[in-house]
Amino acid sequence: MVERIDSYPTHEHDGYKLRTGRPLPFGASLVPGGVNFSVYSSHATACTLVLFEKGAAQPLVEIPFPDEFRIGNTFSMIVFDIDVENTEYGYRMDGPWEPEVGHRFNKDNILMDPYAKAIGGRDAWGKPPNWDDPYQHRGRLVFDDFDWENDRPLELPIEDLIIYEAHVRGFTRHESSGVKHPGTFAGLREKIPYLKELGINCIELMPVYEFDEFEHSRPNPMREGEMLMNYWGYSTVGFFAPKAGYAATGVLAMQVDEFKALVKELHRSGIEVMLDVVFNHTAEGNERGPSISYKGLDNKVYYMLTPEGYYFNFSGTGNTLNCNHPVVRGMVLDCLRYWAAEYHIDGFRFDLAAILGRDQNGAPLANPPLLEMLAHDPVLAKCKLIAEAWDAGGLYQVGSFPAYGRWAEWNGKYRDVMRRFVKGDTGLIGEVAQRLQGSPDLYALRGPTASVNFVTCHDGFTLHDLVAYNGKHNEANGEDNRDGNDDNLSWNCGWEGVTEDPGVVALRQQQMKNFAALLMVSQGVPMILMGDEVARTKGGNNNTYCHDNELNWLDWSLREANAEQFRFFKHIIAFRHAHPALRSRYHFANRDYVGSGYPDISWHGTQAWAADWSENNDHTLAFMLCGKHAKQGTAQDDYLYVAINTYWDGLPFELPGLPSGMKWHISTNTSMSAPQDIFAPGKEPVLDDQSHVIVGGRSLVILVGR
Amino acid sequence: MAFDVSLEMTKNGVAKITLAGELDANVAGEFRDKVDEAAQKGAKRLVLLMADLEYMASAGLRSLIFAKQKMGADVDIYVIAAQDPVMDTMEMTGFHHSVIMRDEYDAEIENI
Numbered sequence: 130m131v132e133r134i135d136s137y138p139t140h141e142h143d144g145y146k147l148r149t150g151r152p153l154p155f156g157a158s159l160v161p162g163g164v165n166f167s168v169y170s171s172h173a174t175a176c177t178l179v180l181f182e183k184g185a186a187q188p189l190v191e192i193p194f195p196d197e198f199r200i201g202n203t204f205s206m207i208v209f210d211i212d213v214e215n216t217e218y219g220y221r222m223d224g225p226w227e228p229e230v231g232h233r234f235n236k237d238n239i240l241m242d243p244y245a246k247a248i249g250g251r252d253a254w255g256k257p258p259n260w261d262d263p264y265q266h267r268g269r270l271v272f273d274d275f276d277w278e279n280d281r282p283l284e285l286p287i288e289d290l291i292i293y294e295a296h297v298r299g300f301t302r303h304e305s306s307g308v309k310h311p312g313t314f315a316g317l318r319e320k321i322p323y324l325k326e327l328g329i330n331c332i333e334l335m336p337v338y339e340f341d342e343f344e345h346s347r348p349n350p351m352r353e354g355e356m357l358m359n360y361w362g363y364s365t366v367g368f369f370a371p372k373a374g375y376a377a378t379g380v381l382a383m384q385v386d387e388f389k390a391l392v393k394e395l396h397r398s399g400i401e402v403m404l405d406v407v408f409n410h411t412a413e414g415n416e417r418g419p420s421i422s423y424k425g426l427d428n429k430v431y432y433m434l435t436p437e438g439y440y441f442n443f444s445g446t447g448n449t450l451n452c453n454h455p456v457v458r459g460m461v462l463d464c465l466r467y468w469a470a471e472y473h474i475d476g477f478r479f480d481l482a483a484i485l486g487r488d489q490n491g492a493p494l495a496n497p498p499l500l501e502m503l504a505h506d507p508v509l510a511k512c513k514l515i516a517e518a519w520d521a522g523g524l525y526q527v528g529s530f531p532a533y534g535r536w537a538e539w540n541g542k543y544r545d546v547m548r549r550f551v552k553g554d555t556g557l558i559g560e561v562a563q564r565l566q567g568s569p570d571l572y573a574l575r576g577p578t579a580s581v582n583f584v585t586c587h588d589g590f591t592l593h594d595l596v597a598y599n600g601k602h603n604e605a606n607g608e609d610n611r612d613g614n615d616d617n618l619s620w621n622c623g624w625e626g627v628t629e630d631p632g633v634v635a636l637r638q639q640q641m642k643n644f645a646a647l648l649m650v651s652q653g654v655p656m657i658l659m660g661d662e663v664a665r666t667k668g669g670n671n672n673t674y675c676h677d678n679e680l681n682w683l684d685w686s687l688r689e690a691n692a693e694q695f696r697f698f699k700h701i702i703a704f705r706h707a708h709p710a711l712r713s714r715y716h717f718a719n720r721d722y723v724g725s726g727y728p729d730i731s732w733h734g735t736q737a738w739a740a741d742w743s744e745n746n747d748h749t750l751a752f753m754l755c756g757k758h759a760k761q762g763t764a765q766d767d768y769l770y771v772a773i774n775t776y777w778d779g780l781p782f783e784l785p786g787l788p789s790g791m792k793w794h795i796s797t798n799t800s801m802s803a804p805q806d807i808f809a810p811g812k813e814p815v816l817d818d819q820s821h822v823i824v825g826g827r828s829l830v831i832l833v834g835r
Numbered sequence: 836m837a838f839d840v841s842l843e844m845t846k847n848g849v850a851k852i853t854l855a856g857e858l859d860a861n862v863a864g865e866f867r868d869k870v871d872e873a874a875q876k877g878a879k880r881l882v883l884l885m886a887d888l889e890y891m892a893s894a895g896l897r898s899l900i901f902a903k904q905k906m907g908a909d910v911d912i913y914v915i916a917a918q919d920p921v922m923d924t925m926e927m928t929g930f931h932h933s934v935i936m937r938d939e940y941d942a943e944i945e946n947i
Contacts, residue, residue: 214860214894274900276933315927377927383893390929 136161138209142192149198150205155463156244156369157218157270160207164270167205168220168242170427171456172232175223176204179239183215183249183269183382186262188239191221214382217249217267218242222425229438231429233420239264241367241422243460246271246467247385248339248367254298254312254374255358255677258343266339266366266421269382273471275389282475283401284511285330287537287578288712291649291702292403292656293329294586296361296681297337297375300659303682310377314384314391321398327662327695328702332395333403333478335587336362337388339370342677344412350607357607357675361587363480364412364446366421368464371472392473401475403513404468408461409484409520414447415440430456433491441491443484445521452485458499461485466508476513478539483520486531493524497531504533515539515581528571532579537654540568540580545618547584548595551643552620553775553827555747561773562750566730567652569716576715580653584644585661588614589671592644592661595619596637597626602669605680613672626669635802638664639828642697642799642806643773646829649705650771652713662698663687693803700807704796704831707810710759710766721755722762726788729758733772737785748776749824753785756834768834774824781821787834793819794833800825836889838862842869847947850878851940855887858895866895870902879947881906882940886916891924899925903933915940 138146150165158165166178176199178192194204219241224234241248245268250258258265301320302312308319324332340362349355362372376384392402411431413424416439423431433441433449440448451457468474479485486497503509518530518538527541543564550557563570567577585592590601599621603613622636641664648655659665660683667673673680688695705711717730732740733751740750751772759766768791772782779800784793794813798806808814813833816822824830838856845851850873858866873881881902903912912934917925925931937944 212860214892272897274897274904276900276903276930278933310927313927318929378924381893381924383896383924383928386893386896386928386930390927390932394929394932 136163140195143190145190145192146209147192148207148209150207152200152203152205154244155203156242156246157268159213159270159272163207163209164211164213165205165207166218167203168426169203169456170222170224171202171430172427173222173224173234177221177236178206178208179219179221180208180211181217181219181264181267183217189216211270213270213272217269219264219268220426228416231434231438233424233428235420235425238420238425240420240425241266242268243367243422243426244369244463245269245367246369247382248370248373249382251339251341251343252373252379252382255342265419266341271385275386277389277393277473280393280396280473282469282473282511283396283399284475285401286714287513287654288714290331290401290513290654291329291705292331292333292581292654293324293327293659294333294335294656295659296335296587297372298360298677299681300683303679303684305685306683307685312375313377314375314387315377318391318394321394321400324400325398327699328706329657330399331401331403331475333405333656335405336365336407337372337375337404338362338365338406339367339372340364341366341412342374347607349605351605352678355678358677359675360677360681361674363407363674364410365407366412368408368460369467389472396473402473403476403478403515404474405478405480406465407480408450408452409481410444410446410448410450415442418447427456430454433487433489443487443491443520443522443524444481449484449491451489452499453488453494453497458502461499462502462506465503465512466506469508469512474512476515478515478517480517481520482516482530483518483524483526484522486526487524491522495531500531500536501533504535513537528568532575534575537579537581539586540564540571540582540653542571543568543580543582543651543653544584547644547647548618550775551640551647552618553748553777556744558746558750559742562732562752565647565651565752566717567713573716577652578654578714581656582648582651582653583656583658584648585658586656587658590617590619590669591658591665591667592641593637593664593666594669594671595644596640597621597666598669599625600669601671602626603672605670606672606675613670617671636827638693639799641694643827643829645698645701646797646799646831647773649701650711650769650831652711655705657698659683660687662695664691664694693806696803697807700809701797703810704807708759708766708769709764710754710756710769713760715761721758723757725755725757727753727755727757727768729755731755731785733782733785735780735782737783749774749780749782751782770832770834772822772824772830774829775827777826779823779825781823782830783821784819784832791834792816793822794835795822795830796833797831798825798828799830800828838865840866840869842872844873844876844878845945847945848877848879849882849945849947850876850880851882851884853884853887857890857892858888858898859890859892860894863894863898866898867901870898870905874905878906878910880911880913880944882913882915882944884915884940885918885921888921889918891921896924896928896930899930899934911935913937913940913944
């Protein structure tokens with residue numbers, strides 16, 4: 130075989146052998162004999178590659194890109210004989226400093242590559258950085274040699290998912306977790322059996338892209354010696370790099386391997402991995418913020434700027450990424466493709482996604498090219514795409530997010546109406562019926578799979594606090610309880626916060642079961658918040674973004690303390706998995722199209738076949754799903770009947786008749802205590818009275834006809 | 836302690852590679868050369884004796900991945916007597932699932 134001659138150096142600088150690089154792909158890529166560095170800037174006049182020995186204060190060498198290595202607006206160069214594992218790199222960009230027209234070049238700064246696949250500088254969570262280091266977030270080189278064996282993304286049908294929203298650190302940081310490496314990817318991996326027992330099949334991780342937990346960090350005014358930090362991580366430093374501080378091996382620079390090992394093992398357990406991605410802003414803040422990367426590379430391209438050169442702030446955090454600039458669009462696409470292909474990620478949830486549909490001046494676009502591009506991309510074709518369909522600039526697109534047949538949404542309207550309904554608000558029956566069906570009023574053409582149904586998420590109260598607090602209690606955040614949402618639609622069941630009152634405690638338990646049951650019998654894609662299955666509390670704090678302490682750490686002793694809650698969640702999740710009729714890809718037709726004699730869905734009330742949609746009825750609703758229509762008649766299922774009573778006292782519900790030979794069995798009754806509250810699928814006892822069921826005050830009953 | 840690596844082929848076709856000292860980026864090539872050599876000699880099983888290996892940097896783990904992919908799926912890789920820090924690194928990165936960890940080299944491993 131003839132040896133290739135295209136990998137020989139042609140240039141030399143300070144002892145380093147060089148050759149013109151390839152403009153694509155951007156970033157640093159390992160090539161035979163060296164590393165290909167490629168970076169772009171539309172307005173820079175010159176670029177210098179800066180190489181460091183890992184962790185060193187002073188550069189090892191600075192290599193200006195020769196003019197002949199520049200094609201268009203890209204600078205690319207192969208540097209030979211680099212010690213891949215011990216090298217960090219950055220760039221100096223020369224160009225105008227003219228903030229009034231959007232340019233912020235300063236060649237005194239060393240800038241991180243936006244495509245850096247690993248980032249040094251915050252290798253161990255919470256370890257105070259060296260603030261004197263002028264280069265805080267350092268690009269590193271990574272190998273793509275992970276041993277995936279035969280793994281690939283699971284491609285579970287989205288309607289079959291039960292999503293569990295979790296924070297990597299919060300999941301196992303508490304000492305009660307008992308894992309070997311608390312608060313890390315490795316720690317999470319150790320807890321996979323727990324997730325399997327619970328029954329979820331998709332874990333959605335709050336941001337794992339490299340962020341700086343020290344961004345805006347400050348002493349905690351309430352707890353001496355503790356810092357308030359950027360704990361949740363919704364502020365990206367580098368989009369292509371997993372957070373080193375989330376890896377037990379971050380100090381060994383092996384975070385890439387550790388995260389891939391987590392994904393691989395979750396997949397082996399049948400659990401998909403979804404990432405919460407934050408493309409609406411970066412960690413560089415506004416004109417007072419640091420210049421980490423994008424600002425110094427191509428400020429005018431990466432950010433939405435006012436005509437005077439200030440930062441638009443649709444994200445509520447200082448700046449707004451200029452997502453529909455063609456170059457930024459390319460970066461977002463490259464990034465998601467990288468995570469899908471290189472990390473086998475199954476889906477993405479886009480934080481404040483409405484911003485992704487704004488043009489370069491912030492105006493909402495009818496046909497946003499970025500969203501269209503992601504929807505039709507071949508590499509992302511099987512990835513779930515889920516939008517948080519609003520932003521901090523007042524754009525609210527639940528039901529109207531540009532979907533291109535692909536995008537699903539966090540259904541904020543589901544959350545709001547279910548919260549109000551369960552606490553007893555009136556006049557909601559019609560809307561609740563829509564939400565139970567996967568919101569056909571919002572997603573007529575998109576089907577129920579467009580609706581990610583949830584009652585709680587990281588933002589706001591936990592499920593326990595939703596039934597234990599009327600108002601937020603955010604004093605610990607150090608802003609005199611001004612931060613966080615004021616409109617929680619919560620009800621404390623008679624006492625604000627902690628109480629021993631058995632009546633209040635029992636009612637709270639019942640209400641939590643009601644929420645869990647409603648979620649699992651609703652068409653669409655249910656999502657639960659980490660810890661709700663064990664009634665985790667945050668003491669009424671509804672905005673714990675800054676706490677690296679027990680407010681955010683899951684206390685694993687709750688698994689025993691609140692065993693009734695866990696048992697209920699486990700069984701109601703199993704119930705959903707057991708019944709394809711609950712997981713339809715298409716909306717109900719409201720008629721019989723398989724010849725069963727029953728419509729696919731029928732509505733009832735205290736009287737069978739007579740749902741009361743009038744304004745006189747505030748509190749009762751029942752529906753039946755015909756098992757012969759499950760999955761549009763392609764699957765066989767039992768008949769299911771769900772009766773909901775939000776009135777304070779019990780009411781008899783007349784039951785619709787079943788085909789001859791079948792009997793109603795009782796699956797769930799939230800007014801009962803364990804073990805009578807719910808039965809494992811297949812173990813449901815026959816109902817004594819086949820014509821009526823008493824549904825207790827503020828409770829829900831599920832029957833199975835077979 | 837300086838890195839040391841040696842290869843011994845048994846008559847059964849087991850390639851025994853003994854590793855000692857610190858396996859980092861500077862010396863990983865020596866280890867990979869031995870893996871190459873074992874593959875060329877038709878090794879049916881790869882046994883890595885690590886009792887005297889004190890430290891393994893990322894490059895060391897990369898070499899194990901290289902060994903796995905070089906030898907192919909049919910060749911089992913045994914890791915014998917890895918010290919705690921080495922074992923820990925392998926566990927944190929999930930690599931322990933790709934190899935067979937044993938406390939000692941015995942007849943069961945010897946006899947293919």
